[in-house]
Amino acid sequence: MKWKAVRNLRLCTKDCLCLYVCPVGATDTEDSIIDVDKCTGCGDCAAACPSKAISMIPAEMPLPQEKKDEVLTGMRALLEAKSRERLLASALSEEGPDGKRRLMRALEKSFRLSGEDIAREAGFMLPQQEESLNLLESILDNPPQGFPEDSARAILSSFRKGDR
Amino acid sequence: MKYICSICGFVYDEEKEGVPFSELPSDRVCPACGAEKAMSDPVKENMPQSSVAEDISSDNSHDMEKLSSGALSLLFSNLARGCEKQYRPHEQKMYQEIADFFSAEAKKEKAEGDLVSLVNDNLAGVYKTAEASATAAGDRGALRARLWSYKVEMIARTLLSRYEKEGEKMLENTSVWVCSVCGFVYIGDSAPALCPVCKVPSWKFEKVE
Numbered sequence: 379m380k381w382k383a384v385r386n387l388r389l390c391t392k393d394c395l396c397l398y399v400c401p402v403g404a405t406d407t408e409d410s411i412i413d414v415d416k417c418t419g420c421g422d423c424a425a426a427c428p429s430k431a432i433s434m435i436p437a438e439m440p441l442p443q444e445k446k447d448e449v450l451t452g453m454r455a456l457l458e459a460k461s462r463e464r465l466l467a468s469a470l471s472e473e474g475p476d477g478k479r480r481l482m483r484a485l486e487k488s489f490r491l492s493g494e495d496i497a498r499e500a501g502f503m504l505p506q507q508e509e510s511l512n513l514l515e516s517i518l519d520n521p522p523q524g525f526p527e528d529s530a531r532a533i534l535s536s537f538r539k540g541d542r
Numbered sequence: 543m544k545y546i547c548s549i550c551g552f553v554y555d556e557e558k559e560g561v562p563f564s565e566l567p568s569d570r571v572c573p574a575c576g577a578e579k580a581m582s583d584p585v586k587e588n589m590p591q592s593s594v595a596e597d598i599s600s601d602n603s604h605d606m607e608k609l610s611s612g613a614l615s616l617l618f619s620n621l622a623r624g625c626e627k628q629y630r631p632h633e634q635k636m637y638q639e640i641a642d643f644f645s646a647e648a649k650k651e652k653a654e655g656d657l658v659s660l661v662n663d664n665l666a667g668v669y670k671t672a673e674a675s676a677t678a679a680g681d682r683g684a685l686r687a688r689l690w691s692y693k694v695e696m697i698a699r700t701l702l703s704r705y706e707k708e709g710e711k712m713l714e715n716t717s718v719w720v721c722s723v724c725g726f727v728y729i730g731d732s733a734p735a736l737c738p739v740c741k742v743p744s745w746k747f748e749k750v751e
Contacts, residue, residue: 384629411629435628446679452672453684454609456691459664461612461648466660469653477713481705484718484727484750485657485698491725492691493613494620499687505621505633513617514640526643529636536633 380437381419383412389431396423396432405432442503453500460493506537544585549693550575550738554582569707571700575738576728578700612648615641658706661699669695693739694725701727718750 385396387410396405396412400423404416412423412432424432464486471482501509514530521527545554545563552574556562563582570579609617619641625634669692676684704712712729719728724740733747 448675449679449681449684452675455668456672457613457616458610459668461610461616463660465612465648465653466655466657470657475710477710480718480750481713484720487720488694488698488725488727490616492694493616495687496691497617497620499684502617505624505637510621526639529639533633533636
């Protein structure tokens with residue numbers, strides 16, 4: 379498996395040992411984000427970092443486990459349910475006294491987070507997986523008015539370049 | 543006798559507390575997570591696993607074109623988060639743009655209905671069928687996501703019914719917190735040390751202004 383290094387800036391204490399060990403200078407960037415085009419995946423920086431701020435992630439994500447149709451049906455019904463709750467809480471957060479607005483804003487966020495988590499288990503775990511890209515393509519076949527088509531195409535070409 | 547909260551696992555020990563659980567007021571909530579009294583169950587030795595509904599809907603169609611704008615918005619904002627975690631900021635931005643488009647589409651239709659009854663219907667309906675199909679398939683990922691969502695939903699129901707009873711007093715001079723990982727909602731002056739549902743530390747909580 380091929381790997382690439384990523385840095386967690388929350389943990390980075392700027393000891394800069396990665397800078398000294400990297401054979402290609404991939405960690406020497408202005409914004410502290412490791413340059414994925416330069417990184418060869420050797421792992422020296424991760425091993426050298428005293429703060430354990432660098433980890434190696436797969437250059438190509440392994441495919442998620444396959445899902446049974448019944449599970450997809452159940453989770454997608456749940457996804458729709460979370461969506462309705464979220465939209466209703468969102469509408470309610472725009473009216474009434476301060477406490478109610480805060481509660482409804484919290485619930486909107488809560489329902490959204492649950493819904494996103496459910497979406498992962500409804501067959502759309504990774505942004506580069508086939509199901510996600512096929513969905514974008516099927517929307518592009520007959521896009522609703524105002525749909526950001528250029529962005530959808532850019533995602534497709536970015537992930538379909540064999541970089542799955 | 544001991545009683546355990548089915549949301550967070552907090553144990554009420556009648557012997558230590560000196561008050562039988564049944565004599566606690568009906569509006570008593572779990573001191574750890576805020577779940578209502580009825581969510582705590584007596585602790586029995588060798589508690590049998592509760593059996594899950596065996597009936598699974600025979601309708602297996604899951605045509606993605608049938609997903610609503612609101613559902614698509616959640617689906618794509620999650621893919622944006624996936625890009626963020628893989629350090630792909632450009633793709634993240636584009637997926638988020640698509641999510642925002644569908645969110646705006648969904649908000650064009652007026653959201654109608656009563657949130658409390660919607661939550662109740664979902665708890666009695668889709669949560670049960672999703673659990674049955676995921677259990678039958680042995681899908682641990684789906685079971686985990688369903689369980690967290692269910693626990694968070696039970697808390698949401700409790701908070702909604704408390705607000706119906708107590709009104710604005712419930713939220714005066716205190717704060718509303720949301721766990722940024724699982725969506726657990728907490729009312730209090732400061733966030734809990736650990737999320738009762740997904741167990742992340744307090745700094746993962748966001749205060750709702």
